[in-house]
Amino acid sequence: MTFFTPLRLAAVGACLMALTGCASTSSPADESGTMTVNSSAPLLPSVLFAGNAEQYQGWHCQPADQNLVTATNTNDLRLWSLHGAWQLPQAVVANGARYQDGGISFWNRGNQAMVETPRGQLQCTLGEERNVLTRSERPGVMFFGHGNEPGWVVALAHDSPTLTLELNYGEERIELPYMVSVMDNEAGRVVLENARIEPFFRVRIEAGACFDNMSGFPFPARVTLSYGGEQFSGCGQGIAP
Known part of the structure; x- marks a missing residue:
């Protein structure tokens, strides 16, 4: 897994937005626009991973009433909002911990944090x-x-383009090959679809702060599963070797 690429800023009030990604071994389409299937699993955007961090932290922020997710690495902080993600290098500060990239910074001391953007403060x-x-x-x-x-x-295998679906609390379990129809490393967005005609499924993965709607636990990605004529929404994370 590679680290995030340099990020550009988009000022939208107190909301946070960013784009990032890494290269993929999978080609979503050939020159004719037809989706292709490789025998090896694709490299997912690094924005979907925690780096070497051991924990994800969820933050409740005002005045925008939005939630953020962070993962603290050795020399940087990975930060996810509802709209994207940053990798902020560690900066020198007298008290607490501060991470900054351009006009965006994250400073925290204990259970409190302050996020600054060109348009406001959280x-x-x-x-x-x-x-x-x-x-x-x-x-x-x-x-x-x-x-x-x-x-x-939904679980993606690390060594082949196959995924395992467990539905209805594990009562139904199937393993299927998939094709990569979208691999947007810059935005941290991936769309996977069935490599066979039936059964149809689509898995959409997007980098951004996500919170389990039962436990409240934080995740760095939102996941949407379409299968059997139904659509399911949840959270996810990349798992590094």
Whole structure:
């Protein structure tokens, strides 16, 4: 997994927006626009991963009434909003911890944080925290997503373009090959579809702050699953080796 590329800013009030990504081994389409299938799994955008961080932190912020997700690495902070993500290098500060890239900065001390953008400031309070999923917990999985009511899971294999779906709280379990129809590394967006005519499915993964609607736990990606004529929404994260 590579690190985030340099990010450009988009000032939209107190909201945060950013774009990032990394190269993929999969080609979403050939010159005719037809989707192609590779025998190896694609490299997902690095914005979907926590880096070497061990935890995700969820932050509740005002006055925009929005929630943020962070993951603290050795020399930088990964920050996700509802609209995208940043990688902020560590900066020198007398008290607490400060991370900054251009006009965007994140400063925190204990359970309080302040986020500054060219258009405003957010005052944040630490909410839920959770440990980053690892390969020892999810062997062979490079991306894990899930949702609730009814419970569902999608897991992408790390060594081949196949995914496993578990539906209705695990009562139905299927393994299917997929094609990459969209791989937007700059925006951290991936769309996967069935490599066979039936059954149709689509998995849309987008970088951005996501919170489990039952536990409140923070994640760096929103996941939308379309299958069996239904659409399911949930959260997910990349899992590094």
